[in-house]
Amino acid sequence: MLYFIGLGLAKKFLTQASIEAMRKVDVLYLDAYTSLSCDINKEYLEKLLGRQIILADRSTLENNSKNIIKLLKEGKSVGIATIGDPMIATTHVSLATEAKNKGYNVIIIPGISVHCYIISKSMLSSYKFGRSVTVVYPYDKILDTTPYEVIKDNSSRGLHTILYLDLKEGKPMSAKDAISLLLQMEEIKKEGIITPNTQIIIGQRLGCEDEEVKALTISEALEYKYKDTPHIIIVPSKNLHYMEVEALKCLH
Ligand SMILES: C[S@@+](CC[C@H](N)C(=O)[O-])C[C@H]1O[C@@H](n2cnc3c(N)ncnc32)[C@H](O)[C@@H]1O
Structure with a gap:
């Protein structure tokens, strides 16, 4: 059996189902590269479960999947x-x-x-979210403008956009860095999608005791004093229902 076990965002969101599965598998990996938590880590889980955990980077799970298939072939259950x-x-x-x-x-x-967490806390209509996208660090000085295109396309259809932020070699991108990259994309594309007045919602350290969800304009966000990462951004569509307008006022 191969188990994919969701841990939630923080200790208090671990479910009984996830704990039971982590206890019963023969070999347990902790995915260390697709996301990060403010308080769940290998040491915490090893103590909680009283067992050994292997930290898995991208190459362990993506390029060397044959090792996991080999364990399954040997009759072992893997989580x-x-x-x-x-x-x-x-x-x-x-x-x-x-x-x-x-x-x-x-x-x-x-x-x-x-x-789901940021959709819930933003109070925007869950029916009105379009494709999500990740803002990535420039590679070889080349900036990938896909997020700009996705925001533009979603906005043109009255849909909100969730922006995940890059996690490169354990270095999580901050909302501030993501906003300056979005402004650089605007300079390249010049289509007026990201302007100083564009409204965004920034989620910081969601699920942690010091989490914050705040609605700001791009110019306010450039001056804002942020907490530690992880951060996430929503670019709401301009076509807001009046209840969504009320919801956004609560986040100012
Ligand atoms: C690629 S997504 C993976 C999402 C994960 N599989 C999940 O279901 O939550 C990871 C990105 O989401 C954002 N993120 C993850 N956890 C967060 C948190 N607790 N608070 C704010 N942003 C978070 C960060 O931008 C991070 O780089």
Whole structure:
């Protein structure tokens, strides 16, 4: 059996289902690269469960999936524990389908995802979210403008956009860095999608004791004093229902 185990965003969101699954598998990996939590880590889980956990980077789960398939072939059950939900904004579906196609049982245990958490806390209509996208660090000085295109496309259809922020080699991108990249995209594209008056919602350290969800304009966000990462951003569509306008006022 191969278990994908969602841990939720923080200790207080661990479910009984996730704890039971982590206790029963023969080999347990903790995915250390698709997301991060303010208080769940390998040491905490090892103490809670009284067992050994292997920290897994991208190459362990994506390039060397044969090692996991080998464990399954030997008759061992394997668990992959992920912060948030294991199937939301991750690439684990590839390993899940590979195992399933080879005849192994795949069990998914959902966890509270940052995706649902920020939609809930923003109070925006869940029916009005378009495609999500990740703002990534420039590679070889080349800036990927996909987030700009996605915001533009969603906005043109009256839909909100969730922006995940890059997590490169354990370095989580801050909302401030993401906003300056969005402004650089605006300079390249010049389509007036990201302006100083554009409204955004910033979620900081969601699920932690010091979490904050705040609505700001881009110019306010550039001056804002942020908490530690992780951060996430929503770019709401301009086509807001009057209840969404009221909801946004509560986040100022
Ligand atoms: C690619 S997504 C993975 C989402 C995860 N699978 C889940 O379901 O929650 C990871 C990104 O979401 C955002 N994020 C994750 N946890 C967060 C938190 N507790 N508070 C704010 N943003 C968070 C960060 O931008 C982070 O880089």
